[in-house]
Amino acid sequence: MSAARADDADDGPSSPMRSPVIARAALVLTALSTAGVGLVAAFAPRTFYTDFPYLGHWVDRLPPYNEHLVTDVGGLYLGFALLLAWAAMTLQRQLVQAACAAWILFSVLHAIFHARHLAGFGTADAVAEMVSLVAVIALPLVALWAARLPSG
Secondary structure (H helix, E strand, O other): OOHHHHHHHOOOOOOOOOOHHHHHHHHHHHHHHHHHHHHHHHHOHHHHHHHOEOOOEOHHHOOOOOHHHHHHHHHHHHHHHHHHHHHHHHOOHHHHHHHHHHHHHHHHHHHHHHHOOOOOOOHHHHHHHHHHHHHHHHHHHHHHHHHOOOOO
């Protein structure tokens, strides 16, 4: 096993990271964001569809309403919230990397879809939606950076 591999294998909470505090904060913020979306979508799908994000109405601009689909999306977000919170609690490097990579993949595909379906949105809503979708990609990127081995 190479030295780099040996370092990666030491993946417990005491393994060195560039910035465990920043990694944990970015993971917690991402987990809270996903839990907020997931709880409403899973347990109040009609409210999520008609009112999200509560200051605007973005989801109902892409009809039709489908309770099953919205509830499943809520479950997806809650599953990610659990995974991200777990990564934040343990700070195991491989778990942090896997959780962030999976969330980034989902979020990039999600952002691409919405970027291609902005018809019917006012400029302020379109900009706000895209900024929010990019923000949820940025936080796990920060967590990945912070979870890297310290240089030197």
